[in-house]
Amino acid sequence: MDNIHYILLDEPLSLKHAEELEKRIYFISANINQFKLVKGESTINGVEVSLLPGTDPIEIKTKLITVIDNEIALQKVLPPRVIWKSDKHDTTYQDDLFDKLLEKEMVYEMGEGQVCFGEKLIFLMDTLDRMIKEMTISNFGAIEYRYPTLISTKALEKCGYFKSFPHFLMFVTRLHNDIDTYRDFLEDYTSHNGVGSYLLSSCQNVDYCLPPTMCYHTYHQFQNTQHAESQNRVITSIGKSFRYESKYHRTLERLWDFSIREIVFMGSKDFVLDSRQKFMEASFALFQKLGLEGHCEVASDPFFCSEDTAAKIFNQRMQELKYELRLKVADDRTIAAASFNFHDHFFGEQFNIKRGESEWMSTGCVGFGIERLAYAFISQHGMDEEKWTRILSNGCPEAILAD
Structure with missing residues (x-):
């Protein structure tokens, strides 16, 4: 059985920091099985944790306090600035929606953060993606590329991903290319009756990772x-992206691998900012046609495990470098279904992409989580496929529905 422990904070933390704390706790230690914040009227006074047997609660407290002191307490909590709100709709949400999808064999659970989609969900996701793709190509003149699944570790390093999001990383490795290694592995495999962490001693290659998003491929494509x-x-692509979500994986909302339709703007700073604004307006109009309720707000990325985390989050929010489209999936809950980002010349400089002789290329990107879009769509419109078709026909030509 798990051990329940109450960890008292040395200093109470403002309730305003609750969301930032909650999304970090499972990454603090794999030995935390469950947790609950212990709240006062305006403060968080402690955390009740369920720990795996043999876990030292003092060690967990030390890690927790370190994260709070370095990454959370220093954050200046700003009320999210909402830049767009959809029309309101009278929607009845189902608490057991994912169970209903499982019951109707529209999805299948395959493992942690792993979901298989049936034909009906594939139709919905493909249609939503085609609508976004068509809007991107016809309105913005985008060129589409299809990227490989793996991304080089060096490219990911240039993106600054290791320093900002180490908790999401997923590496790809292989056995060292040597006949003796293969033989030793087969012996170990036979003696252990299966695959385990012992095989890592036989591995060498860490030159590739699973990509956390699609736009990194684009910057790598145009390097030098x-x-x-x-x-x-304007470049667009769709592909599988991968992020380790620990115990936060949930229904179709936080998968370990998911599909992103990405749009990258490259050019002058004015072009990128103007394109991002126009793309947001086009996206809002599309989701209005689809009858989806939600809003768009200033946001920040989930930086973690860095001493300047608080400064990064504050800077990103103050400069409004990131906007997030959040769609309702319950009366009191939304999920991030898209983001609209401006990077200035960061990626241009990191990948040596230039405008003219000496100016770095400015970039921005838009990313749509296709599974999340589909889940929000079903949450708000229900599971009647004929109703889906009627609603989808409002947002796209009949040719797209017929594909």
């Missing part, structure tokens, strides 16, 4: 290139 000052680009 020079473009005319008047040349601007």
Whole structure:
């Protein structure tokens, strides 16, 4: 049985920090099985944790306090600035929606954060993606690329991902290319009656990772290139992205692998900012047609495990570098279904992408989580497929529905 422990904070933490604390606790230790914040009227006074047997609660408290002191308590909590709100709808939400999807064999659970989709969900996700793709190509002149699944570790390093999001990383490795290694592995495999962590001693290659998002492929694609000052680009792609979500994985909302439709703007700073604004407006209009209730607000990325986490979050919010489209999945809960980001010349500089002789390329990107879009769609519109078709026809030509 798990051991329940009450960890008293040395200093009470403002309730305003509850969300930031909650999304970090499972990453503090794999030995935390469950947790609950212990709250006062305006403060968080402690955390009740369920720990795996043999776990030292003092060690857990030390880790918890370190994260609070370095990453959370220093954050200046700003009320989210909402830049767009949809029309309100009279919607009845089902608490057991995911169970209903399982019952109707529209999805199958395959493991932690792993879901298999049936034909009906595939139709819905593909249709939503085609609508976004069509809008991107027809309105913004985007060129589409199809990227490989793996991304080089060096490319991910240039993106700064290791320093900002180490908790999400998922590496790909292989056995060292040597006949003796293969033989030793087969012996170990036979003696252990299966695969386990012992095999890591036989592995060597960590040159590739599973990509956490699609836009990193685009920056890697255009590294060490020079473009005319008047040349601007819009690139789109869709592919599987991977993020380790620990025990936060939930229904279709937080999968370990998921599909992202990404749009990257490359060019002058004015072009990128203008394109991002126009794309947001086009997206809001599309979701209004689809009858989806939600809002768009200033947001920040889930930085973790860095001494300057609080500064990064504050800077990102103050400069409004990231907007997040949040769609309702319950009366009192929304999920992030899309983000609209501006990077200035960070990726241009990191990947040596230039405008003219000396100016770094500015970039921005838009990402849509296709599974999350589909889940929000079903949460709000129900499971009647004929109703889906009627609603989807409001947002796209009949040709897209027929594909």
